[in-house]
Amino acid sequence: MEYPLNSIQTQHRSATLDSFFKKQLELIFNKGDIRINGNRPWDIRVHDNRVFRRVITQGSLGLGESYMEKWWECDDLEEFFFRLLSAKCDEKVITPEWLIGRLIGKTCNLQHPSRAFQVGEHHYNTGNDLFACMLDKQMIYSCGYWKEADSLDEAQEKKLRLVFDKLCLREGMKVLDIGCGWGGAARFAAEQYNVSVTAITVSSEQAEVARERCAGLPVTVALCDYRTLQGMFDRIYSIGMFEHVGYKNYRTYFEVISRCLEPDGLSLLHTIGGNTTTTNGDPWSCKYIFPNSMLPSASQITQNYEGLFKLEDWHVFSHDYSLTLKAWHENVEKHWQTLQSRYTETFHRMWQYYLLSFSGAFRARSIELWQILLSKQGVRGEYRVPR
Numbered sequence: 078m079e080y081p082l083n084s085i086q087t088q089h090r091s092a093t094l095d096s097f098f099k100k101q102l103e104l105i106f107n108k109g110d111i112r113i114n115g116n117r118p119w120d121i122r123v124h125d126n127r128v129f130r131r132v133i134t135q136g137s138l139g140l141g142e143s144y145m146e147k148w149w150e151c152d153d154l155e156e157f158f159f160r161l162l163s164a165k166c167d168e169k170v171i172t173p174e175w176l177i178g179r180l181i182g183k184t185c186n187l188q189h190p191s192r193a194f195q196v197g198e199h200h201y202n203t204g205n206d207l208f209a210c211m212l213d214k215q216m217i218y219s220c221g222y223w224k225e226a227d228s229l230d231e232a233q234e235k236k237l238r239l240v241f242d243k244l245c246l247r248e249g250m251k252v253l254d255i256g257c258g259w260g261g262a263a264r265f266a267a268e269q270y271n272v273s274v275t276a277i278t279v280s281s282e283q284a285e286v287a288r289e290r291c292a293g294l295p296v297t298v299a300l301c302d303y304r305t306l307q308g309m310f311d312r313i314y315s316i317g318m319f320e321h322v323g324y325k326n327y328r329t330y331f332e333v334i335s336r337c338l339e340p341d342g343l344s345l346l347h348t349i350g351g352n353t354t355t356t357n358g359d360p361w362s363c364k365y366i367f368p369n370s371m372l373p374s375a376s377q378i379t380q381n382y383e384g385l386f387k388l389e390d391w392h393v394f395s396h397d398y399s400l401t402l403k404a405w406h407e408n409v410e411k412h413w414q415t416l417q418s419r420y421t422e423t424f425h426r427m428w429q430y431y432l433l434s435f436s437g438a439f440r441a442r443s444i445e446l447w448q449i450l451l452s453k454q455g456v457r458g459e460y461r462v463p464r
Contacts, residue, residue, distance in 0.1 A: 098129035109164035111157060118153035119160055125149075137167065141361035141434075145426045154429065155403065158437025167443075190302055200367055201258075201280035204419065207428075208259070210412035211405045215261035216286070219317035219347060220398040220446045224464075229404040232397070237265045240314055242463040243390065243450050244343050246270040250311040253277075253337060255303050256318025260287025260296065267294040275308070277301050279321075303333055311339050319348035320370050324356055327373065327381035335385040338453060344386070346449040349398070350375060352442075366431050372444060386451035390462040395439050395446045402436035 103113055112120045123129075125148040131139035143149060151157045161167065212218055213233040221232025222239050240262070246252070248271040254263045257276030260283075266272050273295035278284050279302060287298045303318075304326075313334055322330050334344050351372035357363075358371040379388070409416070409428060417425070438444045450462060 095126045095129055098133045099126070101133050102129050105166050106161075109160035109166050111160055111166075119151065119156040121157065122150045123148070136360065137362075138360040138364065141365065141427075141430055144430050145423050147426070154433040155399075155437045155440070158434045159440045160437075162438050162441040162443040190304055198280075201278070202282040205259075205282055205286055207409075207416060207420065210416060211408045215265065216259040216290075217261045217316075218258050219401075220394070221401045221404075222394065223397045223400050229401070229408075232401065232404075233261075234265075237262055238269075239463060240316065240345055240347065240448070241266055241270055243448070244312045244314060244345055246272055246312060248272065251275070251309070253306070253308075253310040253313040255306075255313065255315040256321075257283070257287055257298065258317070259283050260290045260298060262314075262316055263287065263296045263298070264291045264294060267291065267296050272312075275299065275310070277303065277306070304329060306333055306337055308337060309339055310337055311342050312344070313338050313342065314345040314347070316347040317349075319346055320367065320372060322373075323369065323371055324373065324377055327377055331382040331385050334451075335453065340453055342453060343389070343456075344451045346378075346447075346451070348373065348378075348447055348449070350378070350445045350447045352445065362431075365427055375447075378449065382451060386453060387455045388449070389452050389456055389460070390448075390450040392448040392450075392462070392464070393445060394448075395442055395444070398446045399436045399439040402432050402439070406432040406436070 099113065106113065106121075114120070114122055125143070125146075128139075128143045128148040131143050131148075133139075135142075208216060208218065213221075213229045215230075215233055215237075217233040217236070220236065221229060222236035223232045224235065226232040226235050244252075246266065250270075250272045252263075252266055252272045252274045254266075254274055254276040257263050257278050260276060263274040263276040267274050274291075275297050276287060276291075277299045278287065279300070281300060284298050284300045287296075291298060303322075319330070338344055349372055351374050354374040354377055355371060358367070358369075363370060382388075406429065409432070413425065420428075435444075439446065
């Protein structure tokens with residue numbers, strides 16, 4: 078069979094470009110000791126040569142989407158990301174998507190009140206069956222505390238006790254839970270510490286389950302944005318919600334906390350954080366997992382509570398989130414045969430990529446886990462923060 082000359086030339090140019098992009102990606106991966114079509118667990122096996130151009134030109138978005146589409150495989154995705162991010166390979170690729178995201182983040186308030194419920198609808202409403210299989214018995218969707226813990230259930234209970242002991246909860250207190258998830262923390266506080274809790278979320282699915290799980294307890298669950306909060310509370314905590322606030326709204330968040338916290342009150346912020354100041358989130362994560370999300374830097378947090386609060390404690394236990402994410406991944410895989418009737422294989426690969434890439438990022442300390450304890454007036458006398 079004879080091919081037109083221009084068709085042959087096109088194929089040749091395409092193959093040449095694929096070779097060029099492959100060499101570029103090899104140079105980047107070499108920094109993390111990752112090989113293309115290598116035989117080690119963290120090496121990648123390529124099934125479609127278009128992946129090279131896609132990753133070089135689209136960065137994290139191209140890497141994640143091509144994995145979802147089965148263009149490449151990796152036996153140990155968590156180790157792959159640990160090596161990739163430890164060597165800062167991600168910083169070698171600057172794409173139009175990243176630049177556009179940075180521009181949009183600087184010019185627009187992606188977390189405006191009119192957009193507050195998008196992350197709830199997109200992510201937290203994914204399916205209660207999925208989260209029930211993935212999470213611990215209390216359905217806590219945040220980092221566990223693995224000090225002297227042998228299971229996910231133990232790690233999450235230790236985390237809750239850590240939070241509430243830091244807050245010095247006492248019987249009869251009025252407590253505010255911002256971003257309450259499926260109500261696990263609010264229920265635990267009410268049952269174990271005899272406090273009344275007002276809990277809010279932007280997910281209708283979470284609110285429904287939280288009300289069921291907290292029935293009969295002094296817990297009120299509301300579907301609302303934190304900016305609409307009224308009332309006064311002795312203690313306020315937020316566990317895994319601040320990542321959705323956005324840098325344009327950090328000051329507003331702390332002003333709301335200050336407005337609603339009693340003068341002698343304490344507030345605890347449990348959040349993922351970034352090592353550098355940014356104005357936008359990761360393109361793949363924002364598109365597929367957490368719309369409009371971004372990670373605060375330490376300076377963004379301190380600058381925005383300045384004049385409103387005094388810092389009592391800043392606790393870092395980032396590696397614990399890697400352990401938590403791996404436990405979640407193991408649970409999903411264990412239950413996948415039950416879940417696959419509702420969720421597609423593309424979704425399965427997306428979820429694997431999400432959990433294991435985040436786990437690798439925490440292990441590499443590319444991202445951090447912080448618990449920050451704040452007071453309005455400063456704790457009087459000797460106060461040793463629990464660990």
